[in-house]
Amino acid sequence: MPYRVRPNVLKMHPYSPGKPIEEVQRELGLTDVVKLASNENPLGPSPLAVKAVIAAAQGMNTYPDASGYKVREALAVHYGIGAEHIVLGNGSDEILNVLGQVFLDGPNDSAVMGWPSFLRYPATAHLADSQCVLVPLDKQWRHDINAMIAALTPATRLVFVANPNNPTGTLVPSSDIERLIAALPGGAVLVLDEAYYEFARDVPGYPDSLQWVKDGRPVVVTRTFSKSYGLAGIRMGYAFAPLEIVDAFNRVREPFDVNSLAQAAAIAALGDTDHLAQTLEVNSQGMHRIVSRMKELGHATVESHANFVCVETKRPSKEVADALLREGVIVRSGHVFDMPGHIRVTIGTPEEVERFLTAYKKVV
Numbered sequence: 001m002p003y004r005v006r007p008n009v010l011k012m013h014p015y016s017p018g019k020p021i022e023e024v025q026r027e028l029g030l031t032d033v034v035k036l037a038s039n040e041n042p043l044g045p046s047p048l049a050v051k052a053v054i055a056a057a058q059g060m061n062t063y064p065d066a067s068g069y070k071v072r073e074a075l076a077v078h079y080g081i082g083a084e085h086i087v088l089g090n091g092s093d094e095i096l097n098v099l100g101q102v103f104l105d106g107p108n109d110s111a112v113m114g115w116p117s118f119l120r121y122p123a124t125a126h127l128a129d130s131q132c133v134l135v136p137l138d139k140q141w142r143h144d145i146n147a148m149i150a151a152l153t154p155a156t157r158l159v160f161v162a163n164p165n166n167p168t169g170t171l172v173p174s175s176d177i178e179r180l181i182a183a184l185p186g187g188a189v190l191v192l193d194e195a196y197y198e199f200a201r202d203v204p205g206y207p208d209s210l211q212w213v214k215d216g217r218p219v220v221v222t223r224t225f226s227k228s229y230g231l232a233g234i235r236m237g238y239a240f241a242p243l244e245i246v247d248a249f250n251r252v253r254e255p256f257d258v259n260s261l262a263q264a265a266a267i268a269a270l271g272d273t274d275h276l277a278q279t280l281e282v283n284s285q286g287m288h289r290i291v292s293r294m295k296e297l298g299h300a301t302v303e304s305h306a307n308f309v310c311v312e313t314k315r316p317s318k319e320v321a322d323a324l325l326r327e328g329v330i331v332r333s334g335h336v337f338d339m340p341g342h343i344r345v346t347i348g349t350p351e352e353v354e355r356f357l358t359a360y361k362k363v364v
């Protein structure tokens, strides 16, 4: 090869997203396909966000506001924290990536994370050629906080906890996060990824994580408009962080990372409380329906507090996911995230949930 790609880049794997509906339609000659594979909002975006994007399109000849002032102000008011603690990103994916660049500096540094968890955390370590320490989840697929504490060393720079976790949907209670923070070695930062925050925030014991940021603890809380707010396609994530981390973050990120349409959409979506309430209601009903049907079928589910649920398939999950695909239902096979006996199903509309349940019964 005439080029020399960095060896640590070759250790990484391209992200494998859930198959797009059009691809499945084309490949299998199906017309009616439902996608329950990427934890998107089945109700679509807020109509207010769509309106705001159409209006903002008139201004897309100019660069977006690089500081995201209006979005940060709106988030600051919404969450009761100073706007100076908020950073934005082109999806929370970008924020995770920038945090990796800010904190991981070669082979003497390490990132610690529960596993299975979100596939982009190991990527931050690989890209920096740093050590990636995977701490297995416990038997109920929850973060094993004692084992994570035992895995901390003076080399630890970043600790990732997705709460709720993806792919399992499991929660870490506030008391366990508190213990983890107390055990962090000097110089280490806990990244609490709350991409599914809105689905879990009312569960007893779920942390009020912004308090740790306000108290000056070494904690970054990331969230997104991609899930409950239905804006996955326009890319808008945000994080709350101590001021020194905000400063470092702003040195690394690209100046115009969050486009003007995303900024307009986010402000409108944040104000659409009806859309969010409806989303949470549809999710809770769909979750209930899937969990109770699986119980009847004798297939265990992992206790989830997000907008997806893992089902134990009792057969290799790839076989089950492929068979569901032939029925026109796209789910995620767990083999891609080291859960080869589970599929992960995003909670859809009531109709999509019934489609999945009918197809699942036929397939198994």
Ligand SMILES: Cc1ncc(COP(=O)(O)O)c(C=O)c1O
Residues within 6 Å of the ligand: 038, 039, 090, 091, 092, 093, 094, 118, 162, 165, 166, 193, 195, 223, 224, 225, 226, 232, 235, 236, 237
């Ligand atoms: C736990 C978790 N974090 C972060 C993300 C990235 O979200 P986005 O980049 O769309 O904000 C996802 C998306 O699936 C996720 O599941």
